[in-house]
Amino acid sequence: MLTVRLDSDEPLVDQIVRGIRAAIATGELQNGDELPPVRQLAGDLGVHLNTVARAYRELQATGLVHTARGRGTRVTATQEALPAGDEATRQGLLERAQALLADAKLAGLPRTEFDRIWKEARQAIWPSGRTS
Amino acid sequence: MLTVRLDSDEPLVDQIVRGIRAAIATGELQNGDELPPVRQLAGDLGVHLNTVARAYRELQATGLVHTARGRGTRVTATQEALPAGDEATRQGLLERAQALLADAKLAGLPRTEFDRIWKEARQAIWPSGRTS
DNA sequence: ACCATAGTATCACACAATGGTACTTTGTCA
DNA sequence: TGACAAAGTACCATTGTGTGATACTATGGT
Numbered sequence: 001m002l003t004v005r006l007d008s009d010e011p012l013v014d015q016i017v018r019g020i021r022a023a024i025a026t027g028e029l030q031n032g033d034e035l036p037p038v039r040q041l042a043g044d045l046g047v048h049l050n051t052v053a054r055a056y057r058e059l060q061a062t063g064l065v066h067t068a069r070g071r072g073t074r075v076t077a078t079q080e081a082l083p084a085g086d087e088a089t090r091q092g093l094l095e096r097a098q099a100l101l102a103d104a105k106l107a108g109l110p111r112t113e114f115d116r117i118w119k120e121a122r123q124a125i126w127p128s129g130r131t132s
Numbered sequence: 133m134l135t136v137r138l139d140s141d142e143p144l145v146d147q148i149v150r151g152i153r154a155a156i157a158t159g160e161l162q163n164g165d166e167l168p169p170v171r172q173l174a175g176d177l178g179v180h181l182n183t184v185a186r187a188y189r190e191l192q193a194t195g196l197v198h199t200a201r202g203r204g205t206r207v208t209a210t211q212e213a214l215p216a217g218d219e220a221t222r223q224g225l226l227e228r229a230q231a232l233l234a235d236a237k238l239a240g241l242p243r244t245e246f247d248r249i250w251k252e253a254r255q256a257i258w259p260s261g262r263t264s
Numbered sequence: 265a266c267c268a269t270a271g272t273a274t275c276a277c278a279c280a281a282t283g284g285t286a287c288t289t290t291g292t293c294a
Numbered sequence: 295t296g297a298c299a300a301a302g303t304a305c306c307a308t309t310g311t312g313t314g315a316t317a318c319t320a321t322g323g324t
Contacts, residue, residue: 011312018231025234037270048314053271064238069271070321089239090249096232097253099150100225102157106196107221111258117222121229126243143281169301180283185302201302202290 004045016055035073148187167205
């Protein structure tokens with residue numbers, strides 16, 4: 001379902017959260033779908049069950065999933081009841097976009113090369129767009 | 133020149149590095165330009181001089197600037213001698229792109245709204261593109 | 265009732281991020 | 295040529311974060 005890189009500088013919890021968020025955004029995980037139990041996912045990923053539990057709690061705090069003791073964790077909201085992106089959100093996204101582009105450029109990646117990557121990512125999340 | 137947010141979850145050093153990388157990528161900082169002394173920039177940003185010094189060292193480690201005791205720090209390479217983006221780099225960029233898009237979508241931001249942000253960011257880094 | 269299943273709570277440890285303070289190198293000017 | 299200012303460096307202390315170990319509690323089936 002998803003993978004984590006132990007040697008990454010990104011914390012394991014964040015990697016898991018990011019993966020699940022992406023899965024929800026792409027529709028791979030639908031409203032009502034059940035997430036694997038913390039122990040199972042932890043075993044699959046090779047991390048401690050606490051790490052997965054923390055990721056689940058973080059997702060719950062943002063309202064993306066609902067979790068209950070003894071009954072598991074499942075996706076609650078996908079597109080509904082989303083907070084309309086406020087100014088802080090937009091500012092953060094802009095900065096991340098700039099950082100992403102700056103890193104691509106400074107990594108020596110040609111524009112066209114990066115556009116291909118961008119298009120692929122965008123297609124996964126917002127399948128409609130053509131130009132990206 | 134640049135700003136940092138003390139309440140951000142992104143480390144101060146990383147914010148500074150990111151800001152300077154972006155400035156180089158946009159051409160705002162050119163080859164040979166001198167960066168402000170660590171004490172001055174630290175004062176301007178409201179952080180400790182060590183924090184700026186670490187950012188400078190990190191930039192030097194990637195070859196973007198050259199720094200020497202008693203003589204200051206200046207930009208050494210902008211587009212030249214860049215490591216041609218390898219597969220790991222591309223994979224990392226793809227994941228970050230997906231995460232960015234996923235967050236935008238889950239934040240409730242409409243496609244068109246995000247596209248505007250994206251276009252703005254891209255224009256700053258790679259001024260040529262129109263469609264982004 | 266009992267037991268398996270699923271999430272939770274508490275503690276411990278390691279490491280990263282930041283700041284305090286003192287130091288070394290370089291250049292300039294009297 | 296000695297002193298001083300300017301600029302980066304080193305080392306240490308403190309605090310917070312990420313991860314794991316272990317034990318606990320809630321739920322539901324049989």
